[in-house]
Every structure is written in structure tokens, then in C-alpha cells.
Amino acid sequence: MCFWLNFAEQNKFFFVIALIYPYFQSQLRFLKKYNFVFAGGGLSGLCTAYYLSLSGIDFESALILDRDEKNVDDRTWCFWSSLPAAFEGLVSHKWRQLGVAFEDFSRLERIGGNGYQLVRSLDFYRFVEDRLRSDGRFEWLQSGIRRMLPEGDGVRVELVGGGSVVGDRVFNSIPAFSGDTGLPARPSFLWQHFMGWVIETDAPVFDPSAPLLMDFFDGTELPDVHFYYLLPQSERKALVEYTVFSEAVFASGVYEEKLERYIRMKFGEGAYRITATERGAIPMTDRVFPQIEADRIFNIGTAGGWVKPSTGYAFVRTLERSKALVAALSEGKEKEVRLGSRSRFVFYDRLLLNILQEEGYRGGGIFRALFKRNRIVSVLKFLEERSNLLEEVRIFMRLPVRTFLRALVRVYLPRIFEGYQHYRAKLKIRFRYDF
Numbered sequence: 001m002c003f004w005l006n007f008a009e010q011n012k013f014f015f016v017i018a019l020i021y022p023y024f025q026s027q028l029r030f031l032k033k034y035n036f037v038f039a040g041g042g043l044s045g046l047c048t049a050y051y052l053s054l055s056g057i058d059f060e061s062a063l064i065l066d067r068d069e070k071n072v073d074d075r076t077w078c079f080w081s082s083l084p085a086a087f088e089g090l091v092s093h094k095w096r097q098l099g100v101a102f103e104d105f106s107r108l109e110r111i112g113g114n115g116y117q118l119v120r121s122l123d124f125y126r127f128v129e130d131r132l133r134s135d136g137r138f139e140w141l142q143s144g145i146r147r148m149l150p151e152g153d154g155v156r157v158e159l160v161g162g163g164s165v166v167g168d169r170v171f172n173s174i175p176a177f178s179g180d181t182g183l184p185a186r187p188s189f190l191w192q193h194f195m196g197w198v199i200e201t202d203a204p205v206f207d208p209s210a211p212l213l214m215d216f217f218d219g220t221e222l223p224d225v226h227f228y229y230l231l232p233q234s235e236r237k238a239l240v241e242y243t244v245f246s247e248a249v250f251a252s253g254v255y256e257e258k259l260e261r262y263i264r265m266k267f268g269e270g271a272y273r274i275t276a277t278e279r280g281a282i283p284m285t286d287r288v289f290p291q292i293e294a295d296r297i298f299n300i301g302t303a304g305g306w307v308k309p310s311t312g313y314a315f316v317r318t319l320e321r322s323k324a325l326v327a328a329l330s331e332g333k334e335k336e337v338r339l340g341s342r343s344r345f346v347f348y349d350r351l352l353l354n355i356l357q358e359e360g361y362r363g364g365g366i367f368r369a370l371f372k373r374n375r376i377v378s379v380l381k382f383l384e385e386r387s388n389l390l391e392e393v394r395i396f397m398r399l400p401v402r403t404f405l406r407a408l409v410r411v412y413l414p415r416i417f418e419g420y421q422h423y424r425a426k427l428k429i430r431f432r433y434d435f
């Protein structure tokens with residue numbers, strides 16, 4: 001005992017160092033400075049990192065920060081546009097036809113082009129990760145992010161477990177950190193919330209050539225817009241999803257009960273196994289998201305307003321916009337580049353969203369009118385924002401005029417009034433300073 005006390009006394013310095021070393025080591029690891037930090041390494045973070053790696057931009061280091069490991073298949077991404085060639089190999093399933101079903105009519109149509117396509121998120125995560133690992137300039141850190149603070153000529157990103165990293169620039173895809181533009185208008189806001197099961201049945205009950213984008217019929221009527229999404233991949237395997245547009249998400253039991261009921265109603269009482277589950281809540285809003293925050297933080301993905309407000313689709317938009325953002329960055333025009341939709345599509349989305357929010361189930365009726373009187377392929381082109389003005393006029397002429405007039409009044413009257421108030425407040429401030 002005496003020997004050890006003497007030993008400790010003589011080597012005090014080394015003991016103290018041994019005790020505090022692990023703490024400092026962990027802090028030092030987090031003090032590294034990077035040229036780019038990706039706050040969130042999901043779809044938009046990885047996509048932007050991918051294009052950054054391919055670009056001629058001169059940088060030494062980039063960090064991808066995410067609280068999750070991204071090693072699970074957490075999303076089934078579907079879309080109907082062509083993909084950039086590099087990602088085409090990730091398409092794991094294609095349907096040439098697409099259908100919709102309502103209480104009083106249903107329709108199945110050939111949709112042309114590359115059809116309705118499916119990419120599994122895990123294939124995408126792996127593909128991009130392989131590319132970035134071979135680049136050598138990218139590092140990964142699995143950690144939650146607490147907040148981001150502009151500091152000097154960079155941004156300090158504080159981590160949940162303590163410590164922080166610094167980036168010259170940050171690509172933020174975490175909606176909680178995307179601020180407000182401070183516009184006077186009140187935005188619409190709905191959650192598109194859903195749960196999906198991949199099920200396998202003993203009996204061949206599915207038609208693999210007949211996916212349903214929206215099936216509004218389950219024999220019940222709810223006040224919100226609710227529908228089912230059915231993607232049969234074989235006669236015995238399909239993804240079935242229950243989706244709702246509403247202001248609040250449901251407790252999980254509700255989705256499960258609905259799915260169970262729908263499967264029984266559509267495909268009989270035969271046995272089935274759930275082999276995978278996916279769940280999500282996508283914000284559908286016409287709120288204006290700031291593209292650049294605090295000078296050095298770029299908001300991307302959902303946090304940058306890249307989700308199509310009236311549909312919740314974001315996959316192809318994210319591929320396109322992250323590519324455009326990196327191209328602008330390489331030309332030093334990242335502050336000028338406009339990544340949003342063209343103004344007439346912003347206008348359409350605003351009206352559609354308002355109808356969905358304010359007219360509840362009758363909003364479901366908007367989809368009914370849209371699909372009953374227009375070809376599915378025309379509606380898809382319109383929702384993808386690739387239609388021309390004439391095609392849009394044709395679509396709108398077949399929709400209930402009064403519903404749109406009501407939405408026009410609801411959306412724009414308060415905006416005009418608030419805009420006027422805002423303008424007057426501004427004038428007052430100027431007058432106070434000027435005189």
C-alpha cells in the first residue's frame with residue numbers, strides 16, 4: 001500500500017494526464033475544421049456530396065454528419081421522370097402502367113417514358129457511399145447535431161454528445177435548423193403521413209402490372225384526405241401503404257388497423273407476412289424556405305423547401321437541385337442560383353394545398369376531378385412541373401371552378417391585406433427614421 005502511495009506521489013503528473021487524456025482526445029477529434037460539413041447525410045446530403053465529389057471544386061475535406069448509420073432500407077423512392085444516367089442502375093423495379101381508384105371509378109393507363117420506377121434507399125446510400133469513400137476527401141461521423149452557429153469565417157456545428165466540428169460551409173438538411181424568411185403571409189401546412197408494409201402472401205393475389213398511385217376506396221369516409229398506395233412486385237409480394245394528409249399525425253395503431261382492413265377487403269382472408277415496414281411524415285407547405293442561412297449555411301432537401309408542396313414527392317427534385325446547387329457553387333454563383341419552382345407552379349401548389357387543407361375530404365374530391373377528367377399521364381406531367389401553359393389551362397378547365405375561386409380568396413385576400421399592413425409598418429419605420 002505504502003509502495004503504491006509513494007509511486008503515485010512521485011508520478012502525479014502522469015496520473016493526471018492519464019485521467020484527462022480520454023476527455024481531451026474526444027474533444028480534439030471534434031475540433032477538426034472541414035471545408036464542407038453535411039448536417040444530415042440522407043437523400044439531399046448524400047446527393048449534394050456526390051455532385052461535390054464529381055465537381056472540379058478545389059477542396060480538401062468534407063464531413064458527413066448524421067445521427068443514423070444509414071444502413072437500413074428506410075424509404076422506397078418512386079418517381080416517373082428519367083433519372084440522371086449515373087443513378088439509372090439503381091432502379092430496382094419499373095411499372096409500365098399506373099392506376100387510380102375512387103369509389104365510383106378506377107383507371108389504369110400506360111404512362112410512357114421509363115414508367116413508374118422504384119429505387120430502394122439502401123441501394124442509393126451504398127452507391128453514394130462507395131463513390132465518396134473512393135474519393136478520400138470525405139469523412140463520416142455518426143452523431144446527433146444540437147445546433148449550428150456562424151463563427152468567424154465558418155460555422156460551428158455542435159454535437160449532441162458534446163464537442164463540435166467547424167465547417168467553412170455547411171449543407172443543412174435538418175428541417176429543425178432551417179429558419180424563417182419572415183414573410184408576412186401565413187403559409188398552409190399539412191403532414192403527409194403514412195405507414196407501409198411489404199407483404200408476402202401464400203396465394204397469388206396481386207396483379208404485378210397494376211400499381212395504384214391512389215386508391216381512395218376502403219368503404220369508409222374520413223374528414224381528411226386519405227388513400228392507399230399499392231405497388232405489387234409479383235403475384236405474391238407488394239408494398240401497401242396507408243397515407244393521410246392532415247394537420248396532425250396519428251398513433252401507429254391507426255395505420256396498422258387501416259392496412260389490415262384494406263388488405264383483407266382487397267385480397268381476402270388468406271395468410272400474409274409483413275417483411276418490411278416504412279413510416280414517414282413529409283411536410284406539405286407553401287412556406288418559403290430560406291435557401292441560404294447565415295451566409296455560409298445552405299438549406300437543402302426538405303429543409304430547403306425541395307419537397308413538392310402538393311404531392312410530397314422530392315426524389316427527382318433533390319437529384320436535380322443538388323446538381324444545380326453544386327454547379328452554381330463551382331461558378332461562385334451559389335447566392336444567386338434559384339432552385340425553387342417556377343412562379344406559376346408555386347401558385348398552383350398554393351391553391352391545391354389550400355383546398356386540401358381547408359376542404360378536408362372534399363380535397364380528396366380534387367384528386368377525383370383531376371383524374372376523372374384528365375389522362376393520368378397529363379396529371380403526372382403537370383405534377384412534375386413539366387407541362388406547358390396550354391396543358392395547364394386544359395387541366396384547370398376540367399376542375400371545379402368554384403372550389404378554386406374559394407381557394408383563391410382564402411389564399412390571396414389575407415396576403416393582400418397582410419402585405420398592405422407589412423408595407424405600412426415598413427413605411428412607418430422609415431418615416432420615423434427619416435424625420
Ligand SMILES: Cc1cc2nc3c(=O)[nH]c(=O)nc-3n(C[C@H](O)[C@H](O)[C@H](O)COP(=O)(O)OP(=O)(O)OC[C@H]3O[C@@H](n4cnc5c(N)ncnc54)[C@H](O)[C@@H]3O)c2cc1C
Nearest residue numbers: 040042043044066067077078144145280301302313314315
Ligand atoms: C418513408 C418515405 C418514403 C418516401 N417516398 C418518396 C417517394 O416515393 N418519392 C419521392 O419523391 N419522395 C419520397 N419521400 C420524400 C423524400 O424524397 C424523402 O423524405 C427524402 O429522404 C428527403 O431528403 P432529405 O435529405 O431532405 O431528408 P432525409 O433523407 O430524411 O435526410 C435528413 C437526414 O438528417 C438526419 N438528421 C435529422 N435530424 C438530425 C439531427 N438532429 N442530428 C443529426 N442528423 C439528423 C436524418 O437521420 C437523415 O438521415 C419519402 C419520404 C419518406 C419518409
